[in-house]
Amino acid sequence: MQHAQTKAAPLPARSLQKSSPLLARLGRLGAVLSCSLALVACGSSADSADASATVQDDAATGQLARPDYQRAMYDPIHFKPAIESATDEQCLACHQEVLAPSVRTESLAGVQPAQVKAWYQDLSTYAGDQETFHRRHLVTPYAKQVMDLKCNTCHQGNDPREEAPGSSATNADDNLRLRKHVDVGEVCLMCHAKMNFEVMGLPEPWQKSKALFNNDCLMCHAAIRTNRHQVNFLKPEAIEAAAQGNGDVCFGCHGGRAWYQMLFPYPRHPWPGGEEVPDWAKDRPTTSLPRFLTGLPAQSAAAADAAQPAATEPTPADSAADTGAQQ
Numbered sequence: 298m299q300h301a302q303t304k305a306a307p308l309p310a311r312s313l314q315k316s317s318p319l320l321a322r323l324g325r326l327g328a329v330l331s332c333s334l335a336l337v338a339c340g341s342s343a344d345s346a347d348a349s350a351t352v353q354d355d356a357a358t359g360q361l362a363r364p365d366y367q368r369a370m371y372d373p374i375h376f377k378p379a380i381e382s383a384t385d386e387q388c389l390a391c392h393q394e395v396l397a398p399s400v401r402t403e404s405l406a407g408v409q410p411a412q413v414k415a416w417y418q419d420l421s422t423y424a425g426d427q428e429t430f431h432r433r434h435l436v437t438p439y440a441k442q443v444m445d446l447k448c449n450t451c452h453q454g455n456d457p458r459e460e461a462p463g464s465s466a467t468n469a470d471d472n473l474r475l476r477k478h479v480d481v482g483e484v485c486l487m488c489h490a491k492m493n494f495e496v497m498g499l500p501e502p503w504q505k506s507k508a509l510f511n512n513d514c515l516m517c518h519a520a521i522r523t524n525r526h527q528v529n530f531l532k533p534e535a536i537e538a539a540a541q542g543n544g545d546v547c548f549g550c551h552g553g554r555a556w557y558q559m560l561f562p563y564p565r566h567p568w569p570g571g572e573e574v575p576d577w578a579k580d581r582p583t584t585s586l587p588r589f590l591t592g593l594p595a596q597s598a599a600a601a602d603a604a605q606p607a608a609t610e611p612t613p614a615d616s617a618a619d620t621g622a623q624q
């Protein structure tokens with residue numbers, strides 16, 4: 298539906314919204330209609346910060362000041378451009394449950410979490426009790442030590458109504474990632490791809506060749522590709538410190554938890570001694586994605602130069618734009 302709206306002639310969203318107090322009295326129908334009006338507002342950049350207005354309208358008509366479920370779900374904070382500057386606190390005001398410890402004490406079959414380990418839970422970085430996905434990335438001690446992920450590092454907005462491509466007349470052209478809240482090719486793959494041991498000149502995959510190198514990536518990487526991890530969701534110094542003599546730290550994000558049996562095309566930042574560009578790297582970007590550089594004062598100026606002008610029509614589908622991250 299987002300798609301349809303961006304194609305259609307722009308509706309006077311704001312005036313419609315203002316002139317619709319009747320709707321509020323129409324009970325559920327009213328809620329649904331004004332919800333779709335709110336949606337129009339969130340698709341138009343001029344009205345992008347209109348959530349609070351909607352809430353105030355509610356208050357004026359004597360309704361609850363708290364947004365109802367439908368409105369909250371389509372709160373503009375979920376979509377571009379508002380989501381780009383949203384803080385974790387704003388998201389957590391409604392979603393604190395994602396950080397609550399919620400692993401079952403026992404599976405339905407009676408297995409306790411402490412009794413099971415998954416194949417990837419064998420790196421030295423993996424510590425503590427079983428944890429939920431969000432906690433493992435945001436609040437566990439290791440996550441806090443080496444990473445600084447925010448909600449919007451991963452969440453860039455998606456269409457809650459229609460998450461499958463080509464399944465209705467209105468979204469035939471949308472470039473959606475099937476049933477995904479997050480663009481896995483842009484985000485997850487950075488830390489969960491296969492290790493590209495071939496370009497490193499390693500004889501075999503790390504699992505087999507690590508003994509040759511004392512399980513220490515820094516034997517090579519103290520001098521190779523040294524300009525790394527300068528992004529707003531990692532803690533580069535802490536990573537280097539933790540990785541001294543322990544390749545599990547590096548491998549953890551570069552092959553040790555490879556959910557995806559494909560490679561991530563890392564940007565190839567120039568580094569002293571790395572002036573020559575090998576053939577396989579000819580098409581690689583030389584800087585990280587601009588959105589990963591905001592908030593890094595030293596780099597954001599350069600990033601702004603490198604960045605293409607932002608797309609004008611913010612829609613949830615934008616976040617699913619193909620990043621060409623494969624192979």
Ligand code: HEC
Nearest residue numbers: 366369370372374380383387388391448452455456457478
């Ligand atoms: C005003 C309250 C509110 C705020 C603020 C809010 N959300 Fe939501 N969000 C909701 C509601 C309600 C839903 C619907 C939940 C459901 O269907 O289970 C939802 C759904 C979601 C979903 C699932 C979407 C889907 O397609 O099923 C994600 C992901 C999400 N929110 C992330 C965020 C993020 C990230 C932020 C901050 C940028 C945020 N939310 C801020 C209320 C809010």
Ligand code: HEC
Nearest residue numbers: 385388389392395431434446447448449450451452478479
């Ligand atoms: C490492 C990336 C990542 C980060 C950081 C992250 N999320 Fe998510 N989140 C995901 C993924 C992936 C899913 C989809 C899980 C699924 O489809 O079952 C998800 C699902 C959700 C959902 C829907 C929950 C459900 O049960 O469907 C909400 C709400 C949500 N996230 C909110 C947040 C909030 C709030 C934050 C910040 C405190 C946050 N997320 C940080 C990746 C992330």
Ligand code: HEC
Nearest residue numbers: 422423424428430433439444451479481484485487488549
């Ligand atoms: C910045 C790097 C980074 C990004 C981006 C990232 N992860 Fe992770 N992920 C990690 C690290 C580090 C761990 C393991 C931490 C540890 O060893 O305790 C992990 C662990 C996991 C686990 C195992 C959780 C457990 O407790 O067993 C899953 C599943 C996972 N990630 C999925 C994802 C998905 C899906 C995405 C994209 C939405 C994603 N990750 C994005 C770094 C990342």
Ligand code: HEC
Nearest residue numbers: 493496497498503510513514517521544547548551562563
């Ligand atoms: C034998 C030396 C050597 C060892 C050991 C080594 N690397 Fe590399 N690595 C390289 C070389 C050479 C490159 C490619 C340099 C270039 O871009 O020209 C590279 C590239 C990379 C890249 C970027 C790949 C890409 O597609 O752009 C990553 C990530 C990486 N290494 C991680 C690791 C990790 C993690 C370990 C340990 C688990 C490790 N390396 C061990 C030599 C090594």
Ligand code: HEC
Nearest residue numbers: 443487514518522525536540546547550563564565566585
């Ligand atoms: C918490 C996850 C994490 C850990 C730990 C980690 N990396 Fe990375 N690494 C990343 C991410 C994410 C990127 C891509 C960042 C970007 O967009 O520039 C990256 C990029 C790289 C690159 C490409 C550099 C370039 O040219 O931009 C190399 C090489 C690399 N890592 C090697 C290592 C080595 C060696 C270690 C251990 C000292 C290590 N990584 C530890 C997540 C991690």
